[in-house]
Amino acid sequence: MSTAVHATSFAPPVTATGAAANLVGLDRTELEAVMTELDQPKFRARQLWHWIYHRGATDFDAMTTLAKELRALLADRYVVGRPTVTVDRQSIDGTRKWLLKFDDAQEVECVHIPEEDRGALCVSSQVGCTLTCKFCHTGTQRLVRNLSAAEIVGQVMLARDALGEWPSPPDGRQLSNIVMMGMGEPLYNYENVAKALKIVMDHEGIAISKRRITLSTAGVVPMIERAGKELGVNLAISLHAVTDEIRDAIVPINKKYPIAELMRACRDYPGLSNARRITFEYVMLKGVNDTPEDARALIKLIEDVPAKVNLIPFNAWPGAPFECSTPETIERFSQMLFDAGYAAPVRTPRGRDIMAACGQLKSESIRERASARAAAAT
Numbered sequence: 001m002s003t004a005v006h007a008t009s010f011a012p013p014v015t016a017t018g019a020a021a022n023l024v025g026l027d028r029t030e031l032e033a034v035m036t037e038l039d040q041p042k043f044r045a046r047q048l049w050h051w052i053y054h055r056g057a058t059d060f061d062a063m064t065t066l067a068k069e070l071r072a073l074l075a076d077r078y079v080v081g082r083p084t085v086t087v088d089r090q091s092i093d094g095t096r097k098w099l100l101k102f103d104d105a106q107e108v109e110c111v112h113i114p115e116e117d118r119g120a121l122c123v124s125s126q127v128g129c130t131l132t133c134k135f136c137h138t139g140t141q142r143l144v145r146n147l148s149a150a151e152i153v154g155q156v157m158l159a160r161d162a163l164g165e166w167p168s169p170p171d172g173r174q175l176s177n178i179v180m181m182g183m184g185e186p187l188y189n190y191e192n193v194a195k196a197l198k199i200v201m202d203h204e205g206i207a208i209s210k211r212r213i214t215l216s217t218a219g220v221v222p223m224i225e226r227a228g229k230e231l232g233v234n235l236a237i238s239l240h241a242v243t244d245e246i247r248d249a250i251v252p253i254n255k256k257y258p259i260a261e262l263m264r265a266c267r268d269y270p271g272l273s274n275a276r277r278i279t280f281e282y283v284m285l286k287g288v289n290d291t292p293e294d295a296r297a298l299i300k301l302i303e304d305v306p307a308k309v310n311l312i313p314f315n316a317w318p319g320a321p322f323e324c325s326t327p328e329t330i331e332r333f334s335q336m337l338f339d340a341g342y343a344a345p346v347r348t349p350r351g352r353d354i355m356a357a358c359g360q361l362k363s364e365s366i367r368e369r370a371s372a373r374a375a376a377a378t
């Protein structure tokens with residue numbers, strides 16, 4: 001989108017602000033370039049990689065397989081940084097939300113959703129979002145910029161720090177899965193998202209496998225195949241409506257890439273099978289998309305795609321022009337899909353009390369700031 005500002009992915013040793021450059025977000029080739037720059041053999045990049053992405057070290061002094069002089073040299077020019085946490089809140093259901101600030105003072109939110117024996121991290125790809133889906137609060141934000149690969153990987157590393165999960169455990173524990181379902185449209189920031197996910201998937205580093213990563217898109221059709229081919233991650237589609245008329249109104253990107261084109265891209269998504277299905281997300285909006293007729297049309301729409309459906313009860317936000325469907329309506333909708341042979345679980349809202357649920361992100365930070373200002377003024 002034209003309004004999104006593209007962040008550069010390879011940082012020079014010293015940034016424009018004079019701060020030391022961050023090594024987080026650099027891929028193997030770029031770490032080799034750092035070593036070459038320091039007159040070091042390239043293989044040392046592998047050791048550095050191990051310390052940064054497998055061990056989670058942030059202090060060069062801890063990198064004991066590197067010579068002392070090299071550690072000093074690195075410390076002179078670089079940092080292994082993390083985004084700054086401005087707010088850290090925990091829901092009564094255990095969901096944790098961080099508001100993170102980057103060097104230019106822009107902020108995003110990142111949410112950890114724990115389950116009994118695993119946990120997912122909901123990662124943001126942009127500050128704000130250009131899509132303006134009518135039920136999503138992130139879409140009401142005016143300013144939008146892409147996150148750099150460093151800023152995306154930084155969210156994962158920060159969560160690992162907070163969960164105390166370094167060195168990377170074999171199957172992840174509380175951070176076993178990643179969902180690219182935070183703020184922003186990941187396929188409008190494809191290059192940085194792809195670079196970040198490749199770093200996250202590398203089995204000698206953070207090592208979260210592509211089978212445990214889900215990328216959610218509102219339907220940037222031309223990028224779907226590429227994401228499948230290059231990344232092989234699970235795909236989730238924010239479908240939300242079964243006719244172009246309704247989808248045009250609530251997910252405006254539909255005017256550009258209508259349902260038929262979107263479904264074609266889904267059918268062609270590389271690597272699909274019964275064991276590897278596309279997740280269709282469907283937000284339940286009272287009186288908008290929740291009739292038995294909608295359910296029947298949805299079943300028809302996905303009949304030739306290995307699919308599962310995730311019904312999301314609408315999460316309200318201040319001034320939102322929708323209401324959530326009633327529990328009975330949601331149940332009936334889910335049952336119809338189930339009877340047609342589809343898994344259609346209703347997504348349990350997590351972290352609603354801290355505005356961390358789907359579609360609520362960012363809003364809290366704006367509100368908090370306003371109330372903090374008000375408090376300061378009195």
Ligand code: SAH
Pocket residue numbers: 133135136137180181182183184185186216217218236237238281283312313314315316358359360
């Ligand atoms: N831009 C991507 C990533 C966002 S994922 C995408 O659209 O897929 C966030 C998911 O939550 C999407 O399925 C989105 O449509 C859904 N969502 C947005 N606002 C919501 C709300 N208020 N209640 C429930 N789900 C919402």
